[in-house]
Amino acid sequence: MTASTAFAGLGTPGQPWGESERAQWRSRLARHRRYADEVLPRIERLRATWDVVQYGELVYDGEAFPLSALRSREADDTLPIALVTGGVHGYETSGVQGALAFAEQHAAAYAGRIQLLVAPCVSPWAFERIQRWNRDAVDPNRAFRADSPAAESAALIALVAPVRARIRVHVDLHETTDSDESEFRPALAARDGQIFVPGTIPDGFYLVGDSERPQPAFQQAILDAVASATHIAPADADGTLIGTPLAAPGLIEYPVRRLGLCAGVSDAPFVTTTEVYPDSPRTTPAECDAAQVAAVRAAIEFALAAR
Numbered sequence: 001m002t003a004s005t006a007f008a009g010l011g012t013p014g015q016p017w018g019e020s021e022r023a024q025w026r027s028r029l030a031r032h033r034r035y036a037d038e039v040l041p042r043i044e045r046l047r048a049t050w051d052v053v054q055y056g057e058l059v060y061d062g063e064a065f066p067l068s069a070l071r072s073r074e075a076d077d078t079l080p081i082a083l084v085t086g087g088v089h090g091y092e093t094s095g096v097q098g099a100l101a102f103a104e105q106h107a108a109a110y111a112g113r114i115q116l117l118v119a120p121c122v123s124p125w126a127f128e129r130i131q132r133w134n135r136d137a138v139d140p141n142r143a144f145r146a147d148s149p150a151a152e153s154a155a156l157i158a159l160v161a162p163v164r165a166r167i168r169v170h171v172d173l174h175e176t177t178d179s180d181e182s183e184f185r186p187a188l189a190a191r192d193g194q195i196f197v198p199g200t201i202p203d204g205f206y207l208v209g210d211s212e213r214p215q216p217a218f219q220q221a222i223l224d225a226v227a228s229a230t231h232i233a234p235a236d237a238d239g240t241l242i243g244t245p246l247a248a249p250g251l252i253e254y255p256v257r258r259l260g261l262c263a264g265v266s267d268a269p270f271v272t273t274t275e276v277y278p279d280s281p282r283t284t285p286a287e288c289d290a291a292q293v294a295a296v297r298a299a300i301e302f303a304l305a306a307r
Contacts, residue, residue, distance in 0.1 A: 218270050
């Protein structure tokens with residue numbers, strides 16, 4: 001779906017959407033894939049070696065979406081925790097696939113060293129429709145805060161709350177896609193009654209760190225590991241990535257808690273948001289998934305070595 005069909009003609013220019021516009025927007029969305037077919041079976045197949053935790057359920061228009069996470073079986077509850085999240089934005093496919101691939105292929109390497117908590121698809125309704133927002137046209141990745149307007153975000157906050165102090169590293173897996181510029185940023189402007197200002201899409205992988213918890217060596221270790229799987233995004237001509245000054249090559253920083261980003265959901269000293277670019281002619285879906293896995297592994301290894 002393109003921007004023109006997703007939201008063209010909705011609302012009044014200069015005025016934010018109301019429920020009528022949100023309902024019209026929903027009516028134009030098609031289901032492209034099934035969470036129950038593509039995600040839940042892979043989680044269920046891991047029951048033999050993981051604890052599967054249902055940490056909530058979304059019910060949208062009479063349809064239920066169980067929210068499932070994977071927790072490694074570690075008897076020692078004094079171990080630190082590595083949190084991996086994917087699919088906060090439903091259209092960012094390699095985040096979901098990378099989180100699942102990590103859980104399937106690499107969990108054994110961390111037995112006795114760190115507990116793993118993996119929420120591979122935070123936003124299943126949006127995953128099915130390949131959308132950034134949830135059913136209520138709320139961006140979950142701007143809603144990780146108290147009294148969250150996004151049920152997806154509130155459920156993850158509740159999952160993390162009992163172990164928040166033990167989380168040492170959090171990797172939140174995302175993508176920046178061409179549809180950010182063609183659909184989702186224009187849609188944001190339309191929803192909020194603002195004028196869309198075109199931007200640019202970086203060609204390659206980059207990271208978003210927390211400006212209030214900067215860890216440059218940690219971020220660099222991830223970039224170094226990912227460079228073997230996919231290319232790192234160069235800066236735009238003005239020295240920025242998506243309009244943000246570089247903190248280092250391939251790295252920008254935001255105040256993640258103040259913005260309500262998923263990376264701010266814990267008190268972990270080591271946090272990062274990956275941004276894979278799946279639309280580059282220089283990469284493939286398999287390489288994008290591999291880049292996400294490489295990022296998770298490098299992040300955990302760095303956090304363990306830094307203890």
